[in-house]
Amino acid sequence: MSEQPLREPAFLVLTALAGGPLHGYALVEDVLRLSDGQVRLHTGTLYGVLDRLREAGLIVVDREEIVDSRLRRYYALTEAGIARLAAETERMRRNADAAATRLRRLRPAEGAI
Amino acid sequence: MRRRRDTPRTKGGAQREPAAEALERRYRRLLAWYPAAYRAANADDMLGVALARSAAGQRWPEPGEAVNLIVSGTGERLAGMLRRPDHRDTAAVLAVAGPLLLAAGAVRTMANPFLFRPAIPIFVESQQSLAAAAACAAWWTLVALAGMLCWRRIAAAGACLGLAGQVVMLVLAVSGFDVALMVAYWQVIVALVAAVSTLGSLRSQGRPLSWRAVTALAVAAAILAGWPTVEVSFVTYTPIGANSGTISDPLSSSEGWLGDGLFAVCLILMLIAIATLRPVVRRRATVLLLPAFVTTMLACWGFRGFLPDGPPVGLLMLSPLKWEVLVLVPVIGVVAGFTSLRLYERLLGRRGSGSGEQKVTSG
Numbered sequence: 001m002s003e004q005p006l007r008e009p010a011f012l013v014l015t016a017l018a019g020g021p022l023h024g025y026a027l028v029e030d031v032l033r034l035s036d037g038q039v040r041l042h043t044g045t046l047y048g049v050l051d052r053l054r055e056a057g058l059i060v061v062d063r064e065e066i067v068d069s070r071l072r073r074y075y076a077l078t079e080a081g082i083a084r085l086a087a088e089t090e091r092m093r094r095n096a097d098a099a100a101t102r103l104r105r106l107r108p109a110e111g112a113i
Numbered sequence: 114m115r116r117r118r119d120t121p122r123t124k125g126g127a128q129r130e131p132a133a134e135a136l137e138r139r140y141r142r143l144l145a146w147y148p149a150a151y152r153a154a155n156a157d158d159m160l161g162v163a164l165a166r167s168a169a170g171q172r173w174p175e176p177g178e179a180v181n182l183i184v185s186g187t188g189e190r191l192a193g194m195l196r197r198p199d200h201r202d203t204a205a206v207l208a209v210a211g212p213l214l215l216a217a218g219a220v221r222t223m224a225n226p227f228l229f230r231p232a233i234p235i236f237v238e239s240q241q242s243l244a245a246a247a248a249c250a251a252w253w254t255l256v257a258l259a260g261m262l263c264w265r266r267i268a269a270a271g272a273c274l275g276l277a278g279q280v281v282m283l284v285l286a287v288s289g290f291d292v293a294l295m296v297a298y299w300q301v302i303v304a305l306v307a308a309v310s311t312l313g314s315l316r317s318q319g320r321p322l323s324w325r326a327v328t329a330l331a332v333a334a335a336i337l338a339g340w341p342t343v344e345v346s347f348v349t350y351t352p353i354g355a356n357s358g359t360i361s362d363p364l365s366s367s368e369g370w371l372g373d374g375l376f377a378v379c380l381i382l383m384l385i386a387i388a389t390l391r392p393v394v395r396r397r398a399t400v401l402l403l404p405a406f407v408t409t410m411l412a413c414w415g416f417r418g419f420l421p422d423g424p425p426v427g428l429l430m431l432s433p434l435k436w437e438v439l440v441l442v443p444v445i446g447v448v449a450g451f452t453s454l455r456l457y458e459r460l461l462g463r464r465g466s467g468s469g470e471q472k473v474t475s476g
Contacts, residue, residue: 024162042178043163044185047155071157 006088009049012039014058014077014085021062021076024050050075058084135172137164143179146186148193195313203397204313205260205321206390208268210383211307212257213334215275215300219250220338222296245282249300250338252278253307260311261327263320269311272304279304302443326386333382340375380406400454404446411442 006014009031016022016030028041041049053059058081062074077085140163144156163178174182194200223246252275259268279301286297314321322330344362352358387398 024158025165028162028166042181042185043159043166044178044181046162047159048185048188067161070161072161073158 003084003087005091006084008035009039009041009045010053011085011088011092013041013046013049013053014081014088017059017075017077017081018085021074023065023072023074027075053081056084057081132170132172133164136167136174139172139174140164140182143174143182144186146183146190148186148190151189151193195316198318199391199393199397201314201317202321202391202394203401204310205265205317206394206398207306207310207401208260208265208272208314209257209321209327210330210386211303211310212253212260212268212272212275213330214337215279215303215307216250216253216257217334217338218296218300218303219246219253221341222246223250249275249278249282256307256311260314261320261322265311265315265317269308269315272308272311276301276304276308298439322386323389326389329382329386329389333379333386336375336379336382340372396454396458400450401447403450404443407446408439408443411439 012031012034013027015034016027019030022030024043024046028046032040050059054061057078059075060078062076064074065072137160140160141156144152144159147156163174163182166178167174195204223243252271256268256271256275259265259271279297283297283301347363349361350358351361383402387395387402390398
C-alpha cells in the first residue's frame, strides 16, 4: 500500500529541517516564514507532528542544549526523512503541474501560470 | 506542578507575581493535561516553545494555545492508553460484547408485548419501532461478528454508523416519537462504548475472546433477548368493542422474580466469559462491567427500567436529579474503578519487583 500524503504541518516541518537542525521555537518561526505567514503552529500541534515524524523515523533528536536553564532540543532530518520529503515534493510538483496545464487550457488568453 | 515563591506584595497586601512566572505557572498547569511520562520527556522543551511564542508582559496563555494544549494533551493520553496491548485487547473484547448487548436489546424491543401485538388499537403505530429494532438487531449482530472474526476496520465502520443510527433514534425519542427514551439513552451509551472500542482495537492482535467465552456471552444475549418473546407468547388480547379489549398475561405475577433470576443467570454467564480472559484484560473488563451493572440495577429498580415494558417514558418522567444520577454513576464508577485498578497494579508491580530483589539477594 502506498504511503499517505504528508499533511501540511508535517511537510513544512520537514522542509524547515531540510535547512539544518532546528529547535522547537525556531521550527515554529521557520514554518511561519515558509508558509508566508499562513501556518503558525501551536505548541501542542508542533509536538504532535514531531512525535509522529520521529515514530516514522523521518527525524531524530540531533542534540540538546541548556539555554537560560531551560532544555532546548534540536531536531534533524534522517536519510528516510530526506527521501520522504523529496518524494512528497515530487508528488506535489506533479499535482501542481497537472493543475497548471488544465488552467492554461481553461484560460489560454491569460498565458502560462 | 506547584512551586512556592517569595513574591512582592502590593500596597493592598495582595501578592503580585511577575508576569513571566505567572505565565510559566499557567503553561505548566496546561501541560498537566499530558501524561506524566510524556511530560517528563518533553515538558521543558514544550514550555520553552510556548514561552518564546508569548509577548513580553503576557500573564495568561493565548486562548487558542491553551485549547490546543488541552486537546493535544488529552489526545496523547488516549493514544497512550490505546498503545498499551492490554488496553487494546480490552477494547477488542468490548468491541464484541457491546454490539452483542445492543443486538440482544433490539431483539428484546421487538418482542415487547405492545410492539408484538399491533392489533391492540392504541399501539398500532409501533410497527415503525418494530422495523427499526429489527434493523438494529441485524446491524449490531454483524458488527459483533466482524469484531469476533478480527475484521476490525469493518467492525469500526459498522459501529460508528450504528452509533449515528442510535443517536438518530435518541433524537426521535426526545422529539416524542414512540421510542422509549430510556432505551434510546442506554443504547447510545453502549453504542458509543462499542464505537470507541472498535476504533481502539484496530491494532489489536489475535482473537479477542475464546469461542467458549463467546458462547457464554451469546447464551446471555439469547436469554436477554428471548425471555420477553417467551413471555409474550402467553399474552392474549380479547377485543370487546371496536377500540377496546382485554389483555391477559398469565405470567405477570411471576415475571418479576423470573426476570430477575434470568438477569442473574446472564450476569453469571458474563462473569464466566470474563474469567476466560488474560488477567490484565480480565481486570479491565471487570472494572467496566461493575459500573454498567450498578447503573442497570439503578435503572431497573429506581427508574422504571431501561427496557420498554410499558408505554414510552417521556423526557419529563425523570427528574433532573435522576438524570444526574444516571449520568454520574457510570462516569464516577469507571473513573473510580480505573483509579483503583491503577493503584492495585502499581502495588502488584512493587510486590513483583520486591520479590525479584529478594530472589537476587538470596541467590
